[in-house]
Amino acid sequence: MTGARKTALIVGASRGLGLGLVDTFLARGWQVTATERTASPGLAALDGDALTIESVDIDDDDAVSELRTRLGQKSFDLIFVVAGVATRIDDPLHKVPREVAVQVYLTNAVSPIRFAEVFVDRVSPGGTIAFMSSILGSVSLNEAGGSDTYRASKAALNTYARTFESRHRARPFGVLLMHPGWVSTDMGGVGADLDVATSVAGMADVIESRSGQRGIAYLDYAGRTLAW
Numbered sequence: 299m300t301g302a303r304k305t306a307l308i309v310g311a312s313r314g315l316g317l318g319l320v321d322t323f324l325a326r327g328w329q330v331t332a333t334e335r336t337a338s339p340g341l342a343a344l345d346g347d348a349l350t351i352e353s354v355d356i357d358d359d360d361a362v363s364e365l366r367t368r369l370g371q372k373s374f375d376l377i378f379v380v381a382g383v384a385t386r387i388d389d390p391l392h393k394v395p396r397e398v399a400v401q402v403y404l405t406n407a408v409s410p411i412r413f414a415e416v417f418v419d420r421v422s423p424g425g426t427i428a429f430m431s432s433i434l435g436s437v438s439l440n441e442a443g444g445s446d447t448y449r450a451s452k453a454a455l456n457t458y459a460r461t462f463e464s465r466h467r468a469r470p471f472g473v474l475l476m477h478p479g480w481v482s483t484d485m486g487g488v489g490a491d492l493d494v495a496t497s498v499a500g501m502a503d504v505i506e507s508r509s510g511q512r513g514i515a516y517l518d519y520a521g522r523t524l525a526w
């Protein structure tokens with residue numbers, strides 16, 4: 299059984315959706331490597347033979363390459379970069395200090411793709427590289443405005459992911475941009491539509507059903523395609 303286990307690297311798993319994904323994939327029999335920035339009580343509580351806990355800040359290029367070195371030749375059926383921030387999400391662009399806008403862009407758009415580049419040869423054939431996007435990253439669905447810097451960062455992530463997929467099209471993996479729904483986490487807040495368990499179960503179903511598929515898709519937690 300152990301040899302047949304699927305493997306996942308979940309990046310940004312200390313709490314919220316990342317932690318929920320780790321819990322769900324472990325329950326489905328996967329071998330999971332999960333990353334935190336600082337010690338996560340939530341991850342520690344899941345500790346078991348199928349879970350390896352690592353540490354990385356995706357904004358730190360040296361830390362990302364050190365993680366690659368620590369993981370050696372290990373490859374994964376799924377690499378999912380979940381980490382993200384929503385700093386000053388309610389403020390319009392012109393009210394947000396430039397350095398805050400830049401940091402949101404770096405963490406949400408630049409760092410996930412740079413992380414994927416470092417691990418691009420660590421995805422197993424038929425596997426998936428997934429990025430945590432948002433419906434707010436859709437340019438065409440932006441009818442109401444708001445969430446300016448966050449929205450733009452996820453739109454940039456979508457664009458970078460499409461370019462990443464083109465650059466690596468000859469490689470044997472698929473790329474997914476996921477919208478988890480509006481979920482009750484530290485980021486999503488208490489008034490959200492979904493709980494973590496519902497969202498992550500849906501995303502895990504989507505990921506498992508797309509195993510072996512190439513190309514890129516922008517999907518929500520229920521498997522519905524979103525407009526770019």
Ligand SMILES: NC(=O)c1ccc[n+]([C@@H]2O[C@H](COP(=O)([O-])OP(=O)(O)OC[C@H]3O[C@@H](n4cnc5c(N)ncnc54)[C@H](OP(=O)(O)O)[C@@H]3O)[C@@H](O)[C@H]2O)c1
Binds near residue numbers: 310311312357431487
């Ligand atoms: N919740 C929603 O409704 C919703 C909707 C659409 C999309 N999303 C996206 O889903 C993802 C997870 O969101 P969430 O709701 O679970 O948020 P959350 O509860 O605030 O968790 C954010 C996670 O990202 C990690 N992180 C942030 N910056 C990082 C960095 N530089 N390096 C490594 N890890 C970093 C955090 O680690 P620390 O604990 O160390 O801070 C934490 O594990 C994000 O990309 C978010 O944009 C969420």
